[in-house]
Amino acid sequence: MSFSESYTVKFSTICEQTLFSILSKEEQTFISEKAERHRFTLQELRQICEISRDLNMWGEASIQQRWRHFPVGNTTGKAEKKTIINQLKTDWLALKEHATHYPIVEAISLPSQKLKLETVDKKQLGLGYCPVASERTRCCNLVTLDAIDNCGFDCSYCSIQAFYHEDKIYFDQSFAEKLQALELDPNQTYHIGTGQSSDSLLWGNKHGILDTLTAFAKANPNVILELKTKSKNISYLLEHEIPANIICTWSLNTPIIISNEEHRAATLDDRINAARQVADKGIIVGFHFHPMIHYDNWKVDYAKIFHRLQASFTPEEVALISFGTLTYTKSVVKQIRQRGLKSKILQLPLINSDGKLSYSEETKLEMFSHAYQSFEQWHKQVFFYLCMENNRLWEPVFGYAYPSNEDFELAMKRAYIAKTAAI
Ligand code: SF4
Known part of the structure; x- marks a missing residue:
């Protein structure tokens, strides 16, 4: 099994221990592509999935939109991965620490209730x-x-x-x-x-x-x-x-x-x-x-x-x-x-x-x-x-x-x- 194939097997195993399976198809595709390139560890993947879920629930710019703007400079490999993940966490923490802004809405549309x-x-x-x-x-x-x-x-x-x-x-x-x-x-x-x-x-x-x-x-x-x-x-x-x-x-x-x-x-x-x-x-x-x-x-x-x-x-x-x-x-x-x-x-x-x-x-x-x-x-x-x-x-x-x-x-x-x- 090639190194790439063995990571793919490992990736599907570690996904089961994260929120990956409940993310949208777009988020899943994006994170899989990035995982292929950066070889996320379980802990990194868990955090990325949680952040992605939070951004989606909060109605904030998605992980896909943010990722492409992260300044990685000339870094490559592990240094590049570290820079990106740190930037993602910084953005997420800033949203949590600043006072939340709520949109004025009549009411959130919810799925019909079947109690x-x-x-x-x-x-x-x-x-x-x-x-x-x-x-x-x-x-x-x-x-x-x-x-x-x-x-x-x-x-x-x-x-x-x-x-x-x-x-x-x-x-x-x-x-x-x-x-x-x-x-x-x-x-x-x-x-x-x-x-x-x-x-x-x-x-x-x-x-x-x-x-x-x-x-x-x-x-x-x-x-x-x-x-x-x-x-x-x-x-x-x-x-x-x-x-x-x-x-x-x-x-x-x-x-x-x-x-x-x-x-x-x-x-x-x-x-x-x-x-x-x-x-x-x-x-x-x-x-x-x-x-x-x-x-x-x-x-x-x-x-x-x-x-x-x-x-x-x-x-x-x-x-x-x-x-x-x-x-x-x-x-x-x-x-x-x-x-x-x-x-x-x-x-x-x-x-x-x-x-x-x-x-x-x-x-x-x-x-x-x-x-x-x-x-x-x-x-x-x-x-x-x-x-x-x-x-x-x-x-x-x-x-x-x-x-x-x-x-x-x-x-x-x-x-x-x-x-x-x-x-
Ligand atoms: S209702 Fe009373 S017992 Fe329950 S959490 Fe509040 S203060 Fe505590």
């Missing part, structure tokens, strides 16, 4: 602790209740993709019986959220899910039940009597992020209008800014929402405002690249941050401080917190920090109880 709604008989009630909490972050010890498994909104950054691999939404057919049988300590206060493994309102009262949750909240006044959503599907809440210990929270983002990254969720106007109607019904509401995304016009765009909320709601109506940002595990980054949606959600430095990949601490501080300061009039009456962030950030952002997760949890519950008791 299958299935009922299953789960062995046990999906009750647990927040799956993304970590020992290295200051966390509220949220108890999660999986009324439904999987979400239909398809947000490009969502870590649910790493937990569920199919386009199926699962409803537990004996959810009501299981929840009724749940024994809670009457002397304890519980903060339970249903919006971690799915959207709490997207499916309305399908399979009686909201009837069950409402009855559960009514029977257990020591529970604060948080319904978290990006939808405008509030008809059930408007048409039924809702116990005071149910709070309804909206995850909000700027219009440009919604149209580029939260493809199938309700618009910002629809979410805020829905929250307004729910608050008019006497239900306590809250808002999550998670993930806040750092892009060129982030400061102005988020400030508009912060001011709009303060003009549209009274602090008595609002239990909480939370801030957080993009934090990924390596497996979620891999999943996002595999899906290959047009998205700039990986166009950030991906710096190691408490065991996950995220923005630099400096960027986080800038975003969270800007957000908190924008809500100055509400500081004393609304509970503010950072979700999934290290305790180090609390003091510089809020001017205080909790010594432990338990202290944070207690303060949060006290604040929510005070709010819901007042209505």
Whole structure:
């Protein structure tokens, strides 16, 4: 076998360990030609494929367009290869480090969604602790209740993709019986959220899910039940009597992020209008800014929402405002690249941050401080917190920090109880 033939065999083997097979035909042809000439190692090929995938997803000039402009001078052989790969990495890192620019689009065109709604008989009630909490972050010890498994909104950054691999939404057919049988300590206060493994309102009262949750909240006044959503599907809440210990929270983002990254969720106007109607019904509401995304016009765009909320709601109506940002595990980054949606959600430095990949601490501080300061009039009456962030950030952002997760949890519950008791 000639040297050239043996590299071809080796190339097809190392390709299997990279993203090569999911690249476009044009990218594959280009990279194969370059591999033939430069003899990429596995590590080089892996990086080239990842960069190519990222550029394609971000809508940036392709690897083919960039390659031909790389100045190689008189270099040849290994020196030439090194120059080209270094230049490619430099371009890619520069895109990750500069504030992202989003195009103004009505909405990204997505393939039509073929979700299958299935009922299953789960062995046990999906009750647990927040799956993304970590020992290295200051966390509220949220108890999660999986009324439904999987979400239909398809947000490009969502870590649910790493937990569920199919386009199926699962409803537990004996959810009501299981929840009724749940024994809670009457002397304890519980903060339970249903919006971690799915959207709490997207499916309305399908399979009686909201009837069950409402009855559960009514029977257990020591529970604060948080319904978290990006939808405008509030008809059930408007048409039924809702116990005071149910709070309804909206995850909000700027219009440009919604149209580029939260493809199938309700618009910002629809979410805020829905929250307004729910608050008019006497239900306590809250808002999550998670993930806040750092892009060129982030400061102005988020400030508009912060001011709009303060003009549209009274602090008595609002239990909480939370801030957080993009934090990924390596497996979620891999999943996002595999899906290959047009998205700039990986166009950030991906710096190691408490065991996950995220923005630099400096960027986080800038975003969270800007957000908190924008809500100055509400500081004393609304509970503010950072979700999934290290305790180090609390003091510089809020001017205080909790010594432990338990202290944070207690303060949060006290604040929510005070709010819901007042209505
Ligand atoms: S702070 Fe956020 S990540 Fe931590 S437990 Fe609460 S909801 Fe989960």
